[in-house]
Structure formats: structure tokens, C-alpha cells
């Protein structure tokens with residue numbers, strides 16, 4: 513599967529939710545789509561899932577526009593914070609319905625997940641708690657094994673142990689049945705180990721699309737005596753700084769060359785890696801200023 517997004521923008525009346533977005537997803541990987549509240553994640557994913565159409569630019573799945581194209585949409589599953597308040601069916605019967613329109617759906621795996629999430633089989637789904645309804649969405653997404661599976665902040669209301677089951681199952685099932693999985697989230701520190709690639713949206717713009725390891729290798733914090741740190745980082749992209757007495761710590765973004773690292777150590781500076789959470793917080797903060 514290949515998703516190509518070119519110069520894509522989306523306006524809601526006079527609000528620009530997405531601005532000139534460009535990227536391509538080509539592999540059976542787990543893609544993390546990160547962004548603060550209102551960054552445009554759901555707007556982007558809903559175009560991908562054909563719930564909405566862009567104002568300009570293009571989005572294609574295997575070279576075809578998904579909007580109102582049933583054949584393309586068969587390749588995409590969009591799981592979001594769906595409300596089941598009118599769903600009188602019990603879970604097994606609901607999953608059997610889903611199985612009818614998802615050709616890869618694995619009912620045995622779905623039942624296994626129902627047991628793992630301890631979902632009641634004797635209750636109408638509309639009487640499920642919020643977290644149980646989210647677990648149901650996770651089950652539909654995982655057991656559906658759709659070539660492009662999108663989870664848009666699907667964990668809402670799920671408690672920490674249930675989220676943990678979700679993350680473990682995503683990894684395990686992806687290993688067995690590779691597909692393109694897109695996870696949109698702002699729970700970055702909890703989910704970072706899942707991502708092969710990261711896309712970061714901020715204020716409707718795509719700040720970056722990088723492999724997870726490449727992205728992490730670009731961040732570093734440099735700590736030491738104030739003047740030496742300031743001299744060392746003066747030509748680097750600085751995304752955050754803290755100071756305590758004469759000691760300063762500056763977070764930089766960009767790739768530190770080996771000789772720069774050696775020079776820093778020779779000057780008595782400490783270099784530490786940054787977490788995805790730190791990069792997320794400070795890269796989006798800087799852009800907002």
C-alpha cells in the first residue's frame with residue numbers, strides 16, 4: 513500500500529486545519545502521528561479514511577483518491593472514539609457483523625481479545641463503559657487486519673492495564689501480520705516504543721516525518737557551565753534551555769557530528785539523548801511562539 517499526500521490543505525469555513533501537507537507512507541510499519549490538541553490529526557486521518565474531502569491538494573491510496581471510492585475504502589479501517597449509545601447488540605454478534613465486511617477479519621483472535629480485555633459477552637454494547645467501548649474499537653481494528661489500519665486516539669477512557677494490552681497486541685499482531693498501522697496520539701511517552709516512523713503535526717503543518725531512530729539521534733541536551741554551553745550551541749537549533757546557578761542545559765535539534773561530540777566532551781560538557789516526549793513538547797512549543 514502507498515499513501516501519497518501532496519500539497520494537501522483543509523479549510524473549515526475560515527479556519528485552516530491543514531496547510532500544504534506533503535508526505536508518503538509506503539511500508540508495512542507502525543506510524544506514530546503526533547500533534548497537540550487541535551494540531552489537525554483527526555482532520556488528516558478523516559480525509560485518509562474518506563470521511564471528509566480536502567479543500568486543495570491530493571491524497572491517494574495506491575494512486576487512487578479514496579473519497580467515495582468503495583474499493584479503496586475496503587483497504588482502510590478507521591478506528592476512532594466511536595459512540596455506541598444506540599448499539600443494542602452484544603459484542604459477539606456485533607463482531608460477526610463486522611466480519612461480513614472485513615475480509616481478513618479473524619474471529620478467533622477477536623474472541624481472544626474479548627477475553628483479554630475482559631469484556632462482558634452478556635451485555636448490550638450500549639451499556640459498556642467508555643473504556644470497554646474503546647477496547648471494542650481496538651478489537652475491531654486489530655482483528656480486522658485491514659491493510660491500512662488507523663487508530664485515532666482510540667485508547668480514550670481505557671485504564672493503564674488495558675492500554676498496555678493494546679500496545680502489546682499491536683506489536684505482536686503486527687509481527688505476525690504486517691500491515692500499515694497509523695496511531696495518532698499525544699500520549700507520546702507511553703507509546704513511543706511502538707513507532708517505526710514519526711509524523712509530527714503542529715498548527716495544521718507537518719513539522720517532520722522521520723524514522724524513529726533517526727529522529728531521536730537528532731536530539732541532544734548539552735549541559736555544563738553557562739558560557740561554555742552558550743558558545744558551543746550558538747550555531748545550533750536550540751529548542752529549550754534551563755539554567756540553575758552557573759550551570760546551563762540546552763536542548764538542541766539537528767545531528768551532532770562525532771567531532772562536535774568529542775569537542776563538547778573535551779570542554780567538560782555533558783551530552784545526553786532526548787526522549788521523543790521531550791522532542792515533541794519542545795519542537796511544538798517552539799513552533800507556537
Ligand SMILES: Nc1ncnc2c1ncn2[C@@H]1O[C@H](COP(=O)(O)OP(=O)(O)OP(=O)(O)O)[C@@H](O)[C@H]1O
Nearest residue numbers: 524527529547548549550551552553554555556698
Ligand atoms: N467541523 C469543524 N469545523 C470547524 N473547525 C473544525 C472542525 N473540525 C475540526 N476543526 C478545527 O480544526 C483544527 C484541527 O482539529 P483536529 O480535530 O483535526 O485536531 P486533532 O489534532 O485531532 O486534535 P485532538 O488531539 O484535540 O483530537 C482545530 O482547530 C479544530 O477546532
